[in-house]
Amino acid sequence: MSVLPAASARIGQRLLPPTRWVDEGLSFQQITDDISRPMEARPGRGWWICFAFAFSALIDLVAMVTYLFAKGIGVWGLNNSVGWAFDITNFVFWIGIGHAGTLISAILLLFRQQWRTSINRSAEAMTIMAVMCAGMFPLLHLGRPWDAFFIFPYFPNQRGPLWVNFRSPLVWDVFAVSTYFTISLVFWFLGLVPDLATLRDRATGRIKKLIFGFLSMGWNGSFRTWARYEMVSLILAGLATPLVLSVHSIVSMDFATSLVPGWHTTIFPPYFVAGAVYSGFGMVLTLLIITRQTMHLERYITMKHLDKMAKVTMLTGMIVSYAYATEFFSAWYGGNIYERYHFINRATGPYAWCFYLMVLCNVITPHFLWSKRARNSVAILFVVSILVNIGMWFERFVIIVVGLHRAFLPSGWGMFYPTRIDIGILVGSFGLFFTLFLLFIRYLPMIAIWEIKGVAANSAHVAGIARIARHDTPEEDSEVAVNA
């Protein structure tokens, strides 16, 4: 082919070829077989154990929410001083988790990062499930969830001409989160269509054939469709990229546009977005390590992928640490006594242990990932990812509860103690999330089959170039061309 001499000449000039993300020896058929296998075989014991835990937590959620609806939100530990606590902490936490999925599927697509291919499908699924968990909390917090449609403007407007307050960040949130959910769902489903067609053509059972046939919308791999499809994927990625940044910015404005000390800062939007990506990557690592082990997909989700994710986690962790330091500096330098007191209280008050736990998890933990050995150890990565999740949950708790419990007048101070229902619903939201995720990896291709084929073909191509280059250049030169 005409590209080969040019490319081999480039390698001859010691420009490094790209890393091969999947083994170039894999045939297309093998890729289809490997990724479809978990959906066609009975799930292993690992899957059942995880599912049992997740499903019990989901039952707990249903019970707790039923109790909450029957009794009202008085069963939570909220009081006059702390009117937002676990519910909003959980909301921000879950929305943040979702961000890594969009980052992987959209932003890395725009940057042409091939390593996203093995993980983008499950990361996007994670986004959708996390946003579902997140969306549940504001609804529960309404107290009267059956009136939830009040938060949307609607026709005919039964409240007379009185509209929702479009200047309020809480209403922006409604638009941001629902747009985010819709676009993520559409993007994810569109990515699934070619794979659903693959499954349809493999299916042996009648019901499976029927369902996959219905969902794959008559996809037949026509290249005229592929060309349009790729363009639409790119457009959706281009739309989802500013969208994802806007969502957490708007979430942070729920706090930043108020006057509460510790909330009222302009640093919040970028700080929240970095935190969201950090926590999201923590969760992607947790999920992929579980998936990889229980579904035996080590060939596709390789250590190289985990290494890349660890690096992003480390980078965003350091951005978050920098934001913590900036907050403290501004509080001291700004000279506002309420702001200054808030930060002294954050580090020495009754919730100081939450603050130090957060520092331990978010400021210190990422630095373990400087070591290549840590990034290459599944066990260490798993522990780090769990710590990241814990740390980021506590970050939101610290911001929200510590900000509210001693805001201005000491006569308005109070403490928040979670009740069993608070904790039960938090645990239950993990149940919902993991149940959905486990069902997803059981019934749908968790790795984008068609995208992996593209990467595998590219790897084979790169390997071909490298082989030619090796013949063209002296032995010692070919040693250089190892990694990019």
Add this chain to the structure above:
Amino acid sequence: MPSRFVIATFSDPASLLAAVRTIRDHSFPIYDVYAPYPVHHLDRAMGLRRTHLPWVTFFAGAFGLTLAFSFLSYTTVLDWPMNVGGKPDNSTLAFIPICFELTVLIGGLSTVAALLFRARLFPGKRERLPALGLTDDTFAIVLRRRTEHFDPVLVSRLLRNSGAHEVHEIEAQL
């Protein structure tokens, strides 16, 4: 209406690309190419024009933006002006987030709808596959026998020489 098609199947993308180029060099029109994944450079080899779908995104996005801004202005300036925190009725800056979200929402959904419409994909549609394994590991070139000038022997030889492992003719509706 069913037509006659010549179908050549391939097992690797390189021979597929070579075959497409050869067929086009001999000015036979290609009906379509089928592949399990979007093969690089195939659009150029097939001589496909760039899709107009980005324009749908642009106009739908602009429509979303206009809709959002006029709706917000109507409700907060004309229909029921209300003093919230001393902000002006027409607080344009505060409208930006919702305007942005609706631009993205309407732009994105319309683009996907346009794709499905243009590619004639809809839930429940029956697939029309010219060969087996097209969603797995097989690539195919499909040519339509339309005119008397179509030389099936030459086409078949060109396709086989480019690496097709099977060439056959069918009468079908694709």
